[in-house]
Amino acid sequence: MFRRIFDRAKLGFQPDLQGLHSPFAPWLLGGLLFVALLLRLQGIDVPFADFHSWRQSDTAAVARHFYELEMNILRPQLHYYGAPPNYAELEFGLLPFITALLYHLWGGEAVWIARSVVVLFSIWSILSIYRIAHHFWGTWASLAAAFVLALHPTYVYFSRSYQPDVPMIALALAGLANFLAWRNKGSLFHAVLGCFWLTLAVLVKPPALIFYFPLAIWWFYSDRNWYIAAAYLFFPIAFTAAYIWSIHGIAQHPFVSGLTIGFAGRLLEQGIPLGWFNDVARGLFFYTFTPALLLPVLVGLWRAFSSDAWKWILPWIVGLTAFFMLAGSNVLNLLQYYYLVAIPLVALLVAAALSESERFQDMNSWIWRQSWQKIRYTVLFWLFLAGGSYLVVNTYHWWLPQWWLQGEPWRYELWYNVDEKVLQVGSKLDEITDKEDLLLIVEGTPRTLFHSRRFGWFIEPTLFNDTYLERARAEGAAYLVWMDKDPPPYEGERVWHEEGFWLVDVR
Incomplete structure (x- = not known):
């Protein structure tokens, strides 16, 4: 048999x-x-501000640092762990390395x-x-x-x-x-x-x-x-x-993946x-x-x-x-x-x-x-x-469970939409801060930090507190970027910008 x-x-x-x-x-x-x-x-x-732009920004940041800081495929860096160098345990950076080589040939990012x-x-x-x-x-x-x-x-x-x-x-x-x-x-x-x-x-x-x-x-x-x-x-x-x-x-920061965290338990x-x-x-x-x-x-x-x-x-x-x-x-x-x-x-x-x-x-x-x-x-x-495929395409709204249809997952064209606020805030921060300034941005992803072309930190609003702020200040943070209309719970020189954020000098 x-x-x-x-x-x-x-x-x-x-x-x-x-x-x-x-x-x-x-x-x-x-x-x-x-x-x-x-x-x-x-x-x-289109800048990296569309669907899953936080993942794209991570990869693009590695390419940028290969191009601007250290052209070494064995030394990938991220931009959101404080001052450089920010070596991190990442996947083999073949894609960002090829991109950085092309940046050199083109003459810019x-x-x-x-x-x-x-x-x-x-x-x-x-x-x-x-x-x-x-x-x-x-x-x-x-x-x-x-x-x-x-x-x-x-x-x-x-x-x-x-x-x-x-x-x-x-x-x-x-x-x-x-x-x-x-x-x-x-x-x-x-x-x-x-x-x-x-x-x-x-x-x-x-x-x-x-x-x-x-x-x-x-x-x-x-x-x-x-x-x-x-x-x-x-x-x-x-x-x-x-x-x-x-x-x-050489990595200061361990590899983190959604595939491994807590899976066995x-x-x-x-x-x-x-x-x-x-x-x-x-x-x-x-x-x-x-x-x-x-x-x-x-x-x-x-x-x-x-x-x-x-x-x-x-x-x-x-x-x-x-x-x-x-x-x-x-x-x-x-x-x-x-x-x-x-x-x-x-x-x-x-x-x-x-x-x-x-x-x-x-x-x-x-x-x-x-x-x-x-x-x-x-x-x-x-x-x-x-004919069968045509029938499925035109009837699945009727026979699928309603919760499957939440968020309109069939609207693939929406993935190409761009978050303009991220680009506007990032561009403004690049304009009003010095290149060496370290930023602490209170938001859920490192996208704004990437588009500001600065190093620093990002943190979820629900996790932000005075202890984290003081630790960032001790490591050299120059500004707190508060992405909410309400003023930040921190006493200091702060300015509201029409792009939609507060900039607080924490030095």
Whole structure:
């Protein structure tokens, strides 16, 4: 029985060559990439004050400090722990380091440069998902996978959002694509390149480990080259350990992540609360599947689990489930970009669903007369997917739970809106304070501090007190920035600015 389930010869590693002879496929892929690029240019020069701008500001601050202070990828700094240097335990700063290099070439800091780096990583990820899907299902199905990554609203937005998630996905997908190329062609170059990209992906952001779940199955059904397996395990672990050791030795501030805080205790004490299932289902529906792709994904799951593809898709789903459990519902509700790691699998499931259209093609020519039955079947299949998806998109407001609809999570266009107050306050602070002044800003995120181009501190209004203020003063704070109309509870020279803040001299 074990041999029947895990017979390596049945996985179908040989690439499906159907559709390769179509002269239109390269043009379609090129057009798709061009459309993807145009979509990602929306707001390319908008300052980091849109959706999840606090995360973008963090990454942009590291790039700024590489550019202005110390061009050393092993010495990342943040701007909200007081006076520099503010070395912190952060993920490997490949994205901000590349950005800082481009700043040097351009001659200054520019938002469009920073966002363009993420856009290019995104375009690369589309090419990689095309390669992966083509390996299993052929040209037309792989175009469907590329189509999903190119036009997926969540992926499009975060493909121009300045944070390391999309670069991590692009590196991981490139690693998987090159591993499959090695398995198909036996090229050591592809094996080494795949190992290199996956190592970088894990360094850039640890959730890249999720992509090892399908990789392990692909290796199991290959020749089981133990040298390759050792390399794909050793190098990510070794380089990650070396980087952590290097940064830990000089960092004044420990690494903090919503993935790790209290997870073990929460799981032991509470288990998996019922709310987790609801929150994850809501997030998957709107941010990963989207209403338009729900039906193709379900069909793709059915087709995958009725073929040998389930042997690597199921472990991939298990890895994603473990990741969502680790994150917890509170984090997933606040940080929609945690769902990004599931979108490549969605693209492949859509490819699996649409791979049915390959059935009426011949290796050398189209056999129209002998294939009318298959052609009719394929046309009906496409109409079913298109009509069903249209029905879901236009009816989900009626049958979804009402609390799922709170906040209008389907309004992806709202993510591009800019918080003008943050920009105005930051610009004013840059104008009226000296470059060396340290600021203590009472607000929930470090966005204003970033846009002021100053070092300092930020603190939640509910946590602010005299003790914290005195400690900041002792460390060199020059001004308290109070982001409320009511005067701050501190006696000192204070001035109200029409941008919406009080500036208090605390020296």
